[in-house]
Amino acid sequence: MSTSERIRLAVFASGGGSNFEAIAGAVARGALPLDLALCLSNRPDAGVLERAVHHGVPTAVLSPSDHPNPDTYVQALLDVLAAHRVNFIALAGYMRLVPAPVVQAFRHRILNIHPALLPAFGGKGMYGRRVHEAVLAYGVRWTGATVHLVDEQYDTGPIVLQEPVPVRQDDTPETLAARVLQVEHRLYPLALKLFAEGRVSVEGRRVLIRG
Ligand code: GRF
Numbered sequence: 285m286s287t288s289e290r291i292r293l294a295v296f297a298s299g300g301g302s303n304f305e306a307i308a309g310a311v312a313r314g315a316l317p318l319d320l321a322l323c324l325s326n327r328p329d330a331g332v333l334e335r336a337v338h339h340g341v342p343t344a345v346l347s348p349s350d351h352p353n354p355d356t357y358v359q360a361l362l363d364v365l366a367a368h369r370v371n372f373i374a375l376a377g378y379m380r381l382v383p384a385p386v387v388q389a390f391r392h393r394i395l396n397i398h399p400a401l402l403p404a405f406g407g408k409g410m411y412g413r414r415v416h417e418a419v420l421a422y423g424v425r426w427t428g429a430t431v432h433l434v435d436e437q438y439d440t441g442p443i444v445l446q447e448p449v450p451v452r453q454d455d456t457p458e459t460l461a462a463r464v465l466q467v468e469h470r471l472y473p474l475a476l477k478l479f480a481e482g483r484v485s486v487e488g489r490r491v492l493i494r495g
Contacts, residue, residue: 288482289371290317290318290319290480291318291319291371291372291476291479291480292318292319292321292368292369292370292371292372293307293318293319293320293321293322293370293372293373293374293476294321294322294323294324294365294368294370294372294373294374295307295320295322295323295324295332295336295341295373295374295375295376296324296325296373296374296375296376296378296380296382297323297324297325297330297332297375297376297377297378298325298326298327298330298332298377298378298379298380299330299331299332299377299379300330300331300332300377301323301330301331301332301333301335301336301376301377302465302469303376303377303397303468303469303472304323304332304335304336304376305335305469306468306469306470306472306473307320307374307376307472307473307476308320308335308336308339308341310473310476310477312339315473315477316473316476316477316480317477317480317481318372318476318480320339320341321341321342321368321369321370322341322342322343322344322364322365322368322370323335323336323341323342323343323344324343324344324345324346324364325343325344325345325346326345326346326347326348326378326379326380327345327347328345332376332377333345342368344364344368346360346361346364347380348380354383357383358383358385358386361383361386362385362386362389365386371390371393372390372393372394372395372479373390373393373394373395373434374394374395374396374397374472374476375394375395375396375397375434376397376472378396379411381437381438382394382434384436387434387435387436392433392486393479394433394434395431395432395433395434395444395472395475395476395479396431396432396433396434396439396441397429397430397431397468397471397472398415398429398430398431398432398439399415399416399427399429399461399464399465399468400415400419400427400428400429400430400464401426401427401428401429401430401446401448402430402432402439402443402446403439403440404424405418405419405422405427406430406438406439406440407438407439407440408438410438410439413457413458413461416457416458416460416461416464417457419451419460420451420455420456420457420460424451425450425451426448426449426450426451427448427449427451427460427464428446428447428448428449428464428467429446429447429449429464429467429468429471430443430445430446431443431444431445431446431471431472431475432444433486433491442486442488442489442490442491443491444475444478444484444491444493445471445474445475445478447467447470447471449463449464449467478493483495
């Protein structure tokens with residue numbers, strides 16, 4: 285993708301989609317200069333799909349479990365992205381690993397948001413409530429949100445933006461998740477805006493932001 289090409293974004297989500305809502309809201313307000321081209325879920329009952337319909341964003345449901353052959357799954361994924369002329373992907377509560385051929389086809393053009401300060405409290409199996417339980421069990425004073433580029437593993441790609449959130453003595457996984465989520469809803473549209481404005485470059489593990 286050239287730096288001047290307008291982003292046509294696909295959001296991949298498996299759940300309720302509050303981050304999708306934050307992104308779609310920013311686009312609707314004119315605060316995020318990109319086109320929302322597709323909302324893709326692996327679950328037909330995911331709440332995010334209703335939100336997408338409400339915002340007039342095309343939806344697709346595609347699950348690896350519907351494709352016993354991984355190659356046909358990858359091809360179906362690439363086909364739906366091509367059909368909607370997608371050139372950038374944002375994972376927002378997407379509970380599946382993006383297949384390596386898709387990561388390669390969209391190198392440095394897939395973002396994920398994680399509800400902790402990576403590289404702590406990340407990796408396979410570390411999602412949702414489990415992240416906040418682990419944060420509280422460890423006793424760290426700070427947690428937060430991380431937006432990072434996606435590579436072939438869970439939560440290991442170069443970090444774009446992070447914002448800390450203090451852990452309170454009386455926090456439960458739910459109260460902590462709610463405060464982190466508020467930060468996520470601000471941080472994810474901001475990260476996407478940096479890419480939409482062509483201000484991001486990647487040098488190895490380091491993400492450089494101009495201006
Ligand atoms: C968020 O906490 C995000 O960081 C994580 O999954 C959650 C998705 O929430 N990857 P929502 O579906 O966007 O409300």
